[in-house]
Amino acid sequence: MTPLPARRRTELGLIILVVLLTGGFYALAGFGKAGSLPANIGPLLGALFALLIVAHIAMRKLAPLADPILLPLAGLLNGIGYVFIARLSPHEARLQAIWTTLGIAVFVATLIIVRRARDLERLRYLFAVAGIGLLLLPLVPGIGENINGARLWIHVGALNFQPGEVAKLALAIFFASVLAERADLLSRGTRRIGRFLVLDPRYLAPIVTAWALSLVIFLAENDLGSSFLFFALFIGMLWVATGRTLYLGFGAVLFGGGSLFALKTIGHARTRVQGWLDPWIHAQSSGYQIIQGWFAIANGGLFGVGPGQSGAASIPEASTDMIFVVIAEELGLVGATAVLIGFLLMVGSGLRIAVRCERPFEKLLAAGLSLILGVQTFVIVAGVTRLIPLTGITLPFVSYGGSSLVSNYILLALLLRLSHGAESPTEIGALVASDGQRLVGTA
Numbered sequence: 001m002t003p004l005p006a007r008r009r010t011e012l013g014l015i016i017l018v019v020l021l022t023g024g025f026y027a028l029a030g031f032g033k034a035g036s037l038p039a040n041i042g043p044l045l046g047a048l049f050a051l052l053i054v055a056h057i058a059m060r061k062l063a064p065l066a067d068p069i070l071l072p073l074a075g076l077l078n079g080i081g082y083v084f085i086a087r088l089s090p091h092e093a094r095l096q097a098i099w100t101t102l103g104i105a106v107f108v109a110t111l112i113i114v115r116r117a118r119d120l121e122r123l124r125y126l127f128a129v130a131g132i133g134l135l136l137l138p139l140v141p142g143i144g145e146n147i148n149g150a151r152l153w154i155h156v157g158a159l160n161f162q163p164g165e166v167a168k169l170a171l172a173i174f175f176a177s178v179l180a181e182r183a184d185l186l187s188r189g190t191r192r193i194g195r196f197l198v199l200d201p202r203y204l205a206p207i208v209t210a211w212a213l214s215l216v217i218f219l220a221e222n223d224l225g226s227s228f229l230f231f232a233l234f235i236g237m238l239w240v241a242t243g244r245t246l247y248l249g250f251g252a253v254l255f256g257g258g259s260l261f262a263l264k265t266i267g268h269a270r271t272r273v274q275g276w277l278d279p280w281i282h283a284q285s286s287g288y289q290i291i292q293g294w295f296a297i298a299n300g301g302l303f304g305v306g307p308g309q310s311g312a313a314s315i316p317e318a319s320t321d322m323i324f325v326v327i328a329e330e331l332g333l334v335g336a337t338a339v340l341i342g343f344l345l346m347v348g349s350g351l352r353i354a355v356r357c358e359r360p361f362e363k364l365l366a367a368g369l370s371l372i373l374g375v376q377t378f379v380i381v382a383g384v385t386r387l388i389p390l391t392g393i394t395l396p397f398v399s400y401g402g403s404s405l406v407s408n409y410i411l412l413a414l415l416l417r418l419s420h421g422a423e424s425p426t427e428i429g430a431l432v433a434s435d436g437q438r439l440v441g442t443a
Contacts, residue, residue: 007068008060014072015052019045022079025307029087032308047097048079051104062111063420067353070419073346074397074412078103078405080339081398084326088312088319092400099402103409110413117418121361124177131170132213134163135230139220152223152392164226165407168233169414172368175234178206179241180360187242208254210234224259224269225383225391229375231255236371237364240354276389289316293384296329304332319400321392325384339398340381347374350415356422366418369411 023045030038038044052075059066078100086093114120120127138144138151145153145160152162179186186206210231217227235251263270275286283291292315299305310329312318318326328336350370357363376393383390394404 008056008064011059011068011071012056014069015049015056015075018052018072018076018079019049021076022048022083025080026083026086029083029307032306033087034308048075051101055104055107058108058111059416062108062115063416065423066416066420067349070346070349070412070416073342073349074409077339077342077397080327081323081395081400083307084323084330084398085319085400087308088326089400092319095402096400096405099405102402103405106406107409107413110410111417114414114417117362117365117414117421118359120173120365121177121180124174127170127177128174131167131174134167134170135213135217136220137163151220152226162401162403165403166410168230168372169369169407169411171230172233172237172372173365175237176361176364176368179237180364182206183241183360186238187244206234206238222266222269223392224262224272224389225379225393228255228379228391229372229393232375233368233371236375237368240367241360241364272389272391276386279386289322290384290386290390292316293322293325294386296325297385300329300332300336302332302334304328304330304335306330320394321380321390321399322384323399324381324395327398340377343373343377343396346370347377353415353419353422357418358422362418362421366415369415369418372411373408 023041026041026044027037030036030041052071055071055075059071082093082096082100085096137154140154143154143156144151145155152164153160154163213230217223217230231251235247238247238251239245263273271282271286275282275290279287279290281287296310296312296315299310307330310326312326312329315322315325324336324339327339331338347370350366350373354363354366354370357366373396376396379388379391379393380395380399382388383393394401396408397405
């Protein structure tokens with residue numbers, strides 16, 4: 001095992017590298033767009049370094065045994081996203097900087113509040129009620145807001161917020177708690193029919209309930225992306241808990257059937273699918289965004305047209321839904337692949353944490369949080385490349401969006417708390433004895 005000082009020194013070194021890479025990329029984008037070095041590059045790098053150092057100090061004090069690469073990876077993706085957003089919309093860049101500061105604040109607050117991940121298990125029903133309530137909040141008259149055909153937002157004064165981003169974390173905690181308790185019952189036959197031992201239909205109630213709730217969300221809020229993310233989260237965690245691939249097939253059949261029913265009843269979803277199946281027929285409507293994305297990706301080629309040189313202004317929602325397309329055009333296949341590798345490293349690190357956790361609840365929660373990152377990245381990247389219909393899900397840490405950024409920093413803090421808690425008491429004791437220091441926040 002890596003000694004404590006080396007683990008955090010590794011994190012600090014990676015943070016310095018992240019700041020240098022972000023600064024270099026920001027400088028190149030400034031030269032590409034205006035032909036000069038951005039005037040605010042110094043304050044930007046100083047602010048980014050300060051925020052990451054605050055998070056790093058919190059890690060040293062509150063979770064010193066945690067994984068050393070997750071925080072730098074999140075900082076790098078956040079920095080890259082900010083550079084693109086700043087090029088596309090200075091106003092959105094200012095807002096994104098504020099949301100990043102708030103994200104780091106809630107990251108530290110989560111580490112302070114959640115000292116032991118297993119304490120969350122006791123609040124399972126509170127998280128269930130909170131998660132479902134947040135999902136349904138956009139349907140409340142007066143505060144719910146319809147944007148681009150989907151009713152996902154709430155509007156309170158000057159604040160717009162997407163409550164589903166926080167709801168997915170609450171529901172991941174609830175799913176992990178319930179599945180950890182019922183995994184044995186769900187993984188083996190409990191009722192005999194003749195010579196065969198089959199699963200009692202009562203134990204299928206959770207999967208059917210999750211399917212029905214995801215369908216209700218889709219029907220009421222016109223959002224296939226969030227519905228798929230929510231359902232995939234439950235099915236994936238169910239498969240991890242039981243090891244039975246039957247649940248994957250059963251879940252796919254349920255979601256497919258529900259989607260077909262919804263497509264026959266919801267015009268907005270049907271329009272999305274028609275634009276996905278043949279964008280050229282709908283080139284002036286639902287297919288326009290997809291076609292512009294294709295042109296941008298093709299124009300990027302292998303190495304891209306260069307930072308600041310793309311025609312991103314012609315792409316609708318370039319800073320949110322389509323930011324990966326802008327990355328592919330300016331950085332090419334090589335740059336887009338590097339960004340995807342960053343997400344693969346984050347998901348892989350999360351799954352490694354799940355393997356190292358000993359308690360079933362913590363193992364399932366780490367797997368669920370990793371699944372959220374992986375599925376969300378897949379849905380948006382597959383959407384812009386026309387593998388699946390395009391939805392409004394954000395690219396984690398990269399796309400513009402305050403609610404997404406804040407919730408992802410909470411997710412990151414939970415993963416790091418689980419990583420810290422996965423270390424055995426023997427290893428912790430050995431580190432205390434060898435380093436002569438007390439470890440705070442031990443799970």
